[in-house]
Amino acid sequence: MTQSGARSEADHDDPTAPATNPAAAHAAGLVIGHLFAHGEAGRTELATASGLGRSAASALLHRMLERGVLVEDDAAERARGGRLSLAVADRLLLTAGIVGDDAVATLTELDGTEVARYEEPALVEDDERPGPAAALDALAQVVERTIAQAARDERGIATLAVAIQGAVAGSPELAVLDDALGLEPIDVVSALRARSARLADIEPELAAPPTLISTPTADAVAEAARRSAAVLLHLTGDTQVAAGIAIGGMAYRGAHGLAGTFGHLPVVPDGVRCACGQRGCLTTVASPGPILERAELREFEVQYGRRAALEELATRIAAAEDRARWAWLDAALWIGRALQVVVPTIDPDVVSVGGWWAPLAGDIEAAFRDNRPALGGGALDAVPRIVPAATAGFAAATAQARERLRASLVAAAA
Structure with missing residues (x-):
């Protein structure tokens, strides 16, 4: 199934837009979800999974076959009650993104099992932080390698998701305010297409169009499901200071x-000018660069990379090393102040803290509770709960890519 077959052009702005017929979409979603998990099934099994009556389920499965969402085994088997599977059942999900110092791309089965992973350093000369061109070049390399791996295994690609730390805005989707890819809006998929001949070649055959996924937002969705939270704010500071809702x-x-x-x-009065043009942005005092600088770990970062430097910083904080602890508590102060602005605005019942910040969520909570108006000394004083997150961003992005593919198939089926 091609992109055009999977979804109408009008739906491209929202990969999870509901199908026209809600009841049919719900039933189709149950069938597709069952096949994502089990690979293939007989008609009776899928009728049960759909929640429909026998005749309605039969009509739904017939329509899904006609529209190319499902396929049936060969005629000989069909005579004995053939089994159905998704047309994309043998395809893989490709997820790519910048993780720490590296560009990473993975191939996963539809059930979420990772089958291949490629990494490429995303640093520029002299061990400086990655610039947009260097990051895109490295991303294109790992995307090329994963597509080549799939071809060697005689497997197709169902869809490409690019995980970013910044925001996703506009149509076509643009990355914005991403430290690795640049603060200005950038069409990441077009940039990768221009750098990867293999991506350009396979794109017309994808079952769903390439998409950008904000990793903090994917984490927020995963944490909300895990904690049954009605409104959840997720914070992270691994690659940059970011949040998802x-x-x-x-x-x-x-x-x-x-x-x-x-x-x-902009939380720091008369603070230093941020790369975005404002003064006193939270990122100028709480992102990895300034914290590592204050902790006197900049040379360590240059020699061993940011991921290793943050691990060393966390070790020193846990050991109560003065310089590291001071550097972190200064950042936690401003994170807490930023929460004092955001929390009354969106009123989350849970704030989850991810990445290397997670074990230090208590310091963020202490900074948040300080200088906060009293709320009567009752239960509201503990609102919201501030907890360490259990999610890993890249895996959450892959899970969201899987859900977007599922939604695209539902739209085609219903």
Whole structure:
């Protein structure tokens, strides 16, 4: 099934847009979800999974076969009650993104099992932080390698998801306020297409169009499901200061995709000028660069990379090393102040803290509770709960890519 077959052009702005017939979409979603988990099934099994009566289920499965969402085994088997599977059942999900110092790309089965992973350093000369061109070059290399691996295994690609730390805005989707890819809006998929001949070759055959996924937002959705939270705010500081919001179990991006741009809240009065042009953004005092600088770990970062430097910083904080502890508590102060602005605005019942910040969530909570108006000394004083997150961003992005593919198939089926 090609992109055009999977979804109408009008739906491309929202990969999870509901199908026209809600009841049919719900039943089709149950069938597709069952096949994502089990690979193939007989008609009776799928009728049960759909929740429909016998005749309605038969009509639904017939329609899904006609539209190319499902396929049936050969005629000989069909005579004995053939089994059905998704047309994309043998395809793989490709997820790529910048993780720490590296560009990473993975191939996963539809059930979420990872089958291949490629990594490529995303540093530029002299061990400086990655620039947009260097990051895109490295991303293109790992995308090329994963597509080549799939071809060697005689497997197709169902869809490509690019995980970013910044926000996703506009149509076509653009990455914005991403430290690795640049603060200005950038069409990441077009940039990768221009750098990867293999991506350009396979793109017309994808079952769903390539998409960008904000990793903090994917984390927020995963954490909200895990904690049954109606409104959840997720914070992270691994690659940059970022946040994601989930409301009612769904990603909340705001009217323009900028709802989670937590790092660019101007919280420090008369602070230093941020790369975004504002003064005193949270990122200028709480992102990895300034914290490592204050902890006197900049040379360590240059020699061993940012991921290793943050691990060393966490070790020193746990050991109560003065310089590291001071550097972190200064950042935690400003993270807490930023939460004092955001929490009354969106009123989350849970704030989850991810990445290397997670074990230090107590320091963020202490900074948040300090200088906060009293709420009567009752239960409201503990609102919201601030907890360490259990999610890993890249895996959450892959899970969201899987859900977007499922939604695309549902739209085609119903």
